[in-house]
Amino acid sequence: MSELFDVVLLTLLILTALAVARARDLAAAAILFAAYSLMLCLLWLHRGAPDVALTEAAVGAGVTTLLFLVVIARTSR
Amino acid sequence: MSLLAIPFGLIGAFFFLAATIGLLRLPDFYSRAHAAAKCDTVGAGSILLALAFALCPGLASFQLLGLAILILIAGPTASHALARAADRRGVAPWTTDDP
Amino acid sequence: MNPRLAAAFVTGLAVPMLAAMAALPRHGSPDQPIHTHVAREYIESGPETGNLVTAILLDYRGMDTFGEVVVIFVGLVAVLVLARHREPALPAASPSPIVAFIVRLVTPFIALFGFHVILSGLEVPGGGLQGAAILGGLVILNGFVFGPQHARSLLPGRLLPWLQGAGPLAFLAAGIVGGIATGFALGYPTHLPLLHEAMLMGVELGIGIGGALIFSRLYLALEDA
Structure with missing residues (x-):
């Protein structure tokens, strides 16, 4: 269970990182970067x-x- | 006391679900901000209350209550600021005339 | 600079660094020193109570942390010099009365929490840099709502240049006091628990206040640029 939570968090971490890189709007990228953090x-x-x-x-x-x-x-x- | 955690947790989960659907489905900025505000205030507030009840006799439940109060005042303020900024920049609200 | 000279310089730096990297134990391998004995040694001979992370940062490797603090503060001051202001800041658009009221309401609580994080770093997770970020964020929040002029009025006026360097200065003072008390620079007098704690708190407060002022000045410099 605990390791599943790690896997979910890591997946979300990678997804938000990709979203930051793909965001066209700079303000959106800054907010996504906060989500990544x-x-x-x-x-x-x-x-x-x-x-x-x-x-x-x-x-x-x-x-x-x-x-x-x-x-x-x-x-x- | 910790039995009270179950209804509050369910309320919180329901509001999170409904607000997420609203965020994805509603037509314009203002109604989506309204949905997100429900998610922030009622959803997160109820879940924090549920956690406070679950850990009831202890310091942690008081800390969670403090967090719930903070969310109760910060969430609506943030949505108000967002909606006001959108209004000032001339974002038009959706009406039934729109397709 | 001559590009060939630069390339030669970078190569000359890179080759020994890469060689050193290759000689390091493999990342995550169980026979790294930190896994075999260093971490256990820290935990076993660390303080009975309090935050072990703070104890290691400020005590076991106090010299390294001193160096880090100096490097970070000098870097931030250099950024501030580059971003020095050219035209006066714009006054804020009239803030919403609701937002203004709420920000006025929470400001003292956030300030209290910031100082709590700075000082409680000795016992629980927290510390100077984290508290500095909270206090700096508070000043920036006030600047967003009431305008940079108001944010500037929150900072101390005449003491500002000294307080900005409070991190390295507090560390230096702790090093000198420790040197007098124990004979080693940055030695902590474990036989005087009160002085020991006061030194750690002084260092945390210095990093916290100095860092908060630098974060705020960074924001003000950006607003003015």
Whole structure:
């Protein structure tokens, strides 16, 4: 059961990574990247690394996404 | 106490399912945002409540309750901000005249 | 730069690095040192209570972490210099009263949670960088809703240049205090538990506050550019 959860998370992780690469809209890519970070955060948590998971959630899904969105808003639109 | 987890979990699962179908099937931005808001607020809120009941005597259930309160105020605010931004950018709502 | 010289330089760097990579134990192989004895040694001789990850980062390999903190902070400051502002930031479009109210409501709670994450890193998962990201995200959130001018007013004015470097400075101070107390730079006085804990907390707070200010400045520099 536990390993099945890992497999599901890894599959979703790869799918979101592909979706980021394929997204045409930059804002959509930034949001998908946040989803990717959250998947990775869950995976770290499930593999027993809560410290890394917290970093991934705060830096990967939080600040990085916000900075991406600021840059996109200031450049392409 | 932990028996209360079952109805709340079912409510949460139902709202997640209905909101996901709504997100995929509804015609325009505003109605889809409305569906997503249900998913965020009621769905996630109910599931957090269910988990809080399941772990009832303990610190974790209070932490989950705090998270549920946060979701209760953050979810509707985010959907409101989204809908307002769309309205300001001139996204027209869907009407029955549209095909 | 001469392209041939550059190519020769890169090749000269790459060959020994690749050779070193080839000599490493295979990725995931069970006879890597970390699997045979290093991890067990850490767990067995680590602290009885508290967060083992923090203990290893700040204590066993404190020098490495010091180097990392210096590299990251210098890198971020370099980015800030490149992105220095050219024209004043635009005032925010009038925020929705609902969003403004909710953001005002949650701001103190998020700030409290950020400091909690910074300081509780000694006992439970958390720490300076994570708390810094939460506090920096809070400033950016306020900037999104109330405009960059308001976000700037949240940062300390005159102390800013010093607090931005708080991470490396706090580490340096802990190194000097540890040096006086134990005779080794960055040595932690395990016979004085209170001082030991205060040093770890000081380092975490320095990384947290300094990191939060750098994240915020990065956002403000982008808004102004």
